[in-house]
Amino acid sequence: MARAYTAQRRILTTVAAWIIGFLIFFPILWMVLTSFKTELEAFSTPPKFLFFDWTLENFGVVQERSNYLKFASNSIILSLGSTSSSRCRPPGRWRSRRASGPRTC
């Protein structure tokens, strides 16, 4: 970067970008936090942000109730399978000599 920016401008844009980025990311963060709460705390008002009893209970419950790992592996097989089958090229010397991208499979 050849151009110089004043420190003040850089700090201002940094603050703005971090606030907006955090707001956009917040629903995901909130989901992660809620996954460590008990059922009661998840719906408490006022909401608790960090100071609650962290628990791993929900992760066990979700696996017990619905065989979560099986469904997760279904998703992974689907996405990997469709991606790899659409990225495959036929074997042999048919590739164009000009194709300079990295081989993907």
Next chain:
Amino acid sequence: MATRQTRALAKAAVGPSVLVLFIWMIVPLGLTLWFSLLNYNLLDSSSTPFIGFQNYQYFLTDPAFFSALVNTLKLVGGVLVITVVGGTLLALLLDQPIFGQGIVRLMVIAPFFVMPTVSALIWKNLLMHPVSGLFAWLAKLVGLQPIDWFAEAPLVAICLIVAWQWLPFATLILLTALQSLDQEQKEAAEMDGTPAIPFFFYIVLPHIARAVTVVILIETIFLLNVFAEIEVTTNGGEATTNIPFLVYAQALKQFDIGGASAGGIVAVILANIVAFFLVRMIGRNLEA
């Protein structure tokens, strides 16, 4: 230089894959067309008499069809406006030199990797819930009446959720377009003392116009098919049913395969009309 032989060879080499793709496309389309002409109901599938265009007649004269069409257009239009305008602003911001650029970009892109069902659940139960949601808490904090999003403004709520999911896509494409803007051009404008707003409209916007076109085209394709968000949050209803949801309801709630197929064909035709106008209006950018 292509000789006649090499051209014939190229055709022969490409032929098989074109054929496979063609079959891949034409078999489902042909079956849908065929089913749309039958009186085919899953509750009584022993006889499927041929009834011509009656399915189309029922589907098109159903009052639900018109409201679904309006909902689809509102959803697509609303999300496009939010994501393109928001994405441009966000891309301009992220293009500035800032501390922790990588982390901020990661946070902005993150919603794109969340499954539609999951993000609909987060927004419905954790954020927009009228009693225990975070928005309700914030509203009460400043002394306002909490909004019951899915009862009072269900389509707006779904628009917001879908826009949240697609904002990263628009931002990412527009950011890469911004980064390819020539540094020297920027410097020249700066030396001439161009103010920020004319600089944006006369230099930046023409430069990223093609990327905006790409964003609009790709998003339109996907936004015409929004389904999971509606199923999870409101489960249909007159205010939020769009055309894909109407087709789904026809097939799997009323078990009317014939009617659903007719709806599917109508949806394909409508999508083509939209695509036609879109390409006429903004596709010129892509040819240059």
